[in-house]
Amino acid sequence: MVQIENEYGSYNCDKKYLGFLRDLFKKLLGDEVALYTTDGPEENMMKCGTVEGVFPTVDFRPVPENVINQFFNLQQKYSKGGPMVNSEFYPGWFTMWGMKTGYRPTTKEVIDAMTVMYNLNASFTIYLMHGGTNYGFWNGAEPEGAIMTSYDWGAPISENGEIRPMYLAIQNWIKKFPNWDHPPMSVPKNNRVKAYGKIKVKKVKSLLKSFLTSNQKCYESVLPLSFEALDHPYGFGVLVDNLEKYSKKWISLSAKKGDILTIIVENRGRQTYLSILDSKRVLVDNLEKYSKKWISLSAKKGEILTIIVENRGRQTYLSILDSKGLLPNVTLxxxxxxxxxxxxxxxDETSKIINATPSQIALLNSLEKPFSPVDKSAGVYMGAFEIEGQIADTWFNPGKFRKGQLFINGNNVGRYWPSA
Structure with missing residues (x-):
């Protein structure tokens, strides 16, 4: 079986598009391959997400028996009496920044729903059976917010491979059925875990200096460019402007939904970090709540305005082009x-300040106050620890660090953000 679309009925209702996909897959894979779609169990979703000649399936989480029957009745309406299939049965859900945890059904709710589907002779796939991790900047986002640096999901097998009680319950549930073609095997031991203790870190570079010396090229334009125009899909961007023509202090920002800003105004070695929400120099909420408001800014004529824009993740659906950046402009x-x-x-670049170009050095000299390793403001902090003996799983605890990006041996592990 090959899936040609996923929940397209939640997005659009273009039968020509679905027909094009159907014909393309048949041309490339042949008529022996069974094609299918997956959609939510609602009338309009099934109506718009299905197409003639492709088997329709549904997806849903653990719900009461009468609701499961309703969902499969709708699916059979569009499959013309075909088999009942839940192609994504959810034992949990992802978590977004700002949430304590995502949707987590009880083990009993999961087993009860599986029992109902089994008694109906329905087929189902547990999604996710094994939790995962979204490394680097690959976390993605929903319309409500960005996904955290984990896709653990509350799955029966955790993101580090740990067997959870839900897994054992599912295994015992399967063992109750006689003549099962492939009975469950014995469960292996969980991976070793170990705490490596506290790690001392030292500030080695300011955040702004690190950012401005990590890129290959800076660009000049009349108005701010989007991340797409800069061919920069993920992460951070730095925008700098000399306020030579401006002498007042009210700034209006028009950044895209979900982006985060750190605003720095510099004059004569003084740096002011402006936060929209709190006094600790970190913006911890969606910018769309604030981007249409005026913000008081202690800026004077001739000072340097620097704005660091963070792309927290691109939407998984509802937006063909989820543009990122400071758009369309900034007003003072x-x-x-x-x-x-x-x-x-x-x-991805490992350039250091010693390798900075003359233009970068000139820009840094105009922006940076003298660097101090004991300064506790935003910056690059480094530490080290050694692993002796057998390798074990471990976890990173940022301690008093409120937000940042973690790198281990040069690899971008992902964002940490306990203050969210």
Whole structure:
């Protein structure tokens, strides 16, 4: 079986598109392959997400028996009496930043729903059976917010491979059925886990200096460019402007939904970090709540305005082009600020400050106050620990660090954000 679309009925209702996919898959794979779609168990979703010649399936979480019957009745309506199939049966759900945890049904609710489906002679796939991790900037986002750096899901097998009680309950449930073609095997031991203790870290570079020396090239434009125009799909961008023409202090930001800003105003070695929400220099909420409001900014004529934009993740659906960046412009007292220098931050590059270009050095000299390793503001902090003996699983606890990006041996592990 090959799936040609996923929950398309939640997005659009274009039968020509679905027919094109059907014909393309048949041309490439042949008529012996069974094609199917997956949609939510609602009338309009099934109506728009299905197409003639492709088997329709549904997806849903543990619900009462009468609701399961309703869902499969709807699916059979569009499958013309075909088999009942739940192609995504959810034993949990992802978690977004700002949530304590995602949807977590009880083990009993999962087993009860599986029993109902089995008694109906329905087929189902547990999604996810094994939790995962979204490394680097690959977390993605929903319309409500960005997904955290984990896809553990509350799955029967955790993201580090640990066997959970739900897994054992599912295994015991299967063992109750006689003549099962492939009875469950014995469960292996969980991976070793170990705490490596506290790690001392030292600030080695300011955040701004690290950002401006990690990229390959900065770009000049009249108005801010999107991340797409900069060919910079993920992560951070730095925008710099000299406020030579502006002398007042009210700034209006028009950034895209879900982005985060850190605003820095610099003059004569002084840096002011402006936060929209709190006094600790970190914006911890969706920008769309604030982007249409005026913000008081302690800026004077001739000072340097630097804005660090963080792309928290692109939406998984509802947006064909989820543009990121400071769009369409920034205004100061109603006047559009023009002539920007924009630097995409490339974490794949390992360039150091000693290898910075003359233009980067000049830009840094105009922006940076003298670097101090004991300064506790945003920056790059490094530490080390050694693993002796057998390798074991471990977890990172950021301690008093409120938000950041974790790298281990140069690999971007992902975002940490306990303050969210």
């Amino acid at each position: 007292d109603g006047r559009i600020i023009t002539n920007w220098i924009q630097c995409p931050v490339n974490f």
